[in-house]
Amino acid sequence: MNAPDTLFCTPRQHLPRGEEFLFLPPWIQPYAYRIVDQLFAHRVIRRGPAPRPLSYGPEIDPRYTVDGREYDVGGFMDRNAMTGVLVIHRGHVVVERYGLGLQAHDRWSTMSTVKSMTAMLVGAAVHDGAIKSIDEPLTKYLPALAGSAYEGVSLRHVLTMSSGTHWVEDYTDRTSHVNRYSKSLADRVPGGVLKLMASLERAHPPGTTVRYNSGDTYLLGAALTKAVGMPLADYMSEKVWQPAGMECDGFYTLESEGGQEIGGSRAGMVLRDFGRFGLFVLNDGVIDGKRVLPEGWVEAAATPAFKVPASPVVDITHYGYSWWLGDGVMSALGHSGQRIDIYRKEDLVVVTLGAFPEPAYAPPGDHNRRNEVVAFTRAVRTALA
Known part of the structure; x- marks a missing residue:
């Protein structure tokens, strides 16, 4: 017979550890990327009362060839561990596919594609007059950074990853800055990320060198929160989520319970809402005839600020306002295969979501999956030409 103080077994769900988020094995990634809001503190981006249905057109059948073998959409998804593919051309969905268990109403991790979305919100704040100029100093909004390496850094500098601070974005090194940042999020340490950012050293004069830095976008989001006087998730809901239908x-992850949103990673949304955000940008930040972004903001975001010295993918050459740029494309890129491609002249949005294996688990001689996404996207453009 059990003693009175014995605890009986109760059913519990086992969740991956948040601090392992950048080291997950392939058999956990598709699950973890669907439940990010259970792994980290988060704040909901509220949808409006009347979602806007997408329009559907005739389905296309893009095909591309690699190493002498042809692949269709299904083959592309199987070969590259893709979970979602959405193609919207001239306002009509022409491809919508789900894989690896993802369902239409599952929210998938944005990874760093949300950096590009947060950058659009900066434009909304400029349009609203909450930010007078992106050349204002970051310390105007975040005085805790006074005297740090961010002294003299402007909003423009963090918007274009040119703060000049020394930051190591190495996902395989547990001691790198990005993994210390990730551990702080997993531990939900109040003020932990800001403390980390204030401790950085300066490597280059601000505005002279591009260096990819997820912490820069955290600071951009924190400054934006101060400027608009409301949580980032609420501002996103008010300016984009509800008006765009x-x-x-959706959700933003937070640095701690009830704390600051992480403007540059690990948000969550459904595949079709990735696409709707792409349409918002494609439409120059205008929704139902109402301008949300300043006239010319999208063009400025798509104007090269820096040449990318070591491009992560074959079609990317430059960096703008937190958007990756190439020949005719502005791209939001995220860890492990997340990508939003916007071809403004072709009236085309392509969203590809994936679960690319982490380096420790990639097969020997694994092909370049990011470049294969480019091959697929080129096949889409050819099919639509």
Whole structure:
């Protein structure tokens, strides 16, 4: 017979550890990327009462060839561990596919594609007059950074990853800055990320060198929060989510319970709402005739600020306002295969979501999956030409 103080077994769900987020094995990634809001503190981006249905057109059948073998959409997804593919051309969905268990109303991790979305919100704040100029100093909004390496750094500098601070974005090194940042998020340490950022050293004069830095976008989001006087998730809901008719709530992850949103990674949304955000940008930040972004903001975001010295993918050459740029494309890129491609002249949005294996688990001689996404996207453009 059990003693009175014995605890009986109760059913519990086992969740991956948040601090392992950048080291997950392939058999956990597709699950973890669907439940990021259970792994980290988060704040909901509320949808409006009337979601806007997408329009559907005739389905296309893009095909591309690699190493002498042809692949269709299904083959592309199987070969590259893709979970979602959405193609919107001239306002009509022409491809919508789900894989690896992802369902239409599952929210998938944005990874760093949300950096590009947060950058659009900066434009909304400029349009609203909450930010007078992106050349204002970052310390105007974040005085805790006074005297740090961010003294003299402007909003423009963090918007274009040119703060000049020394930052190591190495996902395989547990001691790198990005993994210390990730550990702080997992531990939900109040003020932990800001403390980390204030401790950085200066490597280059601000505005002279591009260096990819997820912490820069955290600071951009924190400054934006101060400027608009409301949580980032609420501002996103007010300016984009509700007016654009997103069909599901999204979320931003937070640095701690009830704390600051992480403007540059690990948000969550459904595939079709990725696409709706792409349409918002494609439409120059205008929704139902109402301008949300300043006239010319999208063009400025798509104007090269820096040449990318070591391009992560074959079609990317430059960096703008937190958007990766190439020949006719502005791209939001995220870890492990997340990508939003916007071809403004072709009236085309391509969203590809994936679960690319982490380096420790990649097969020997694994092909370049990012470049294969480019091959697929080129096949889409050819099919639509």
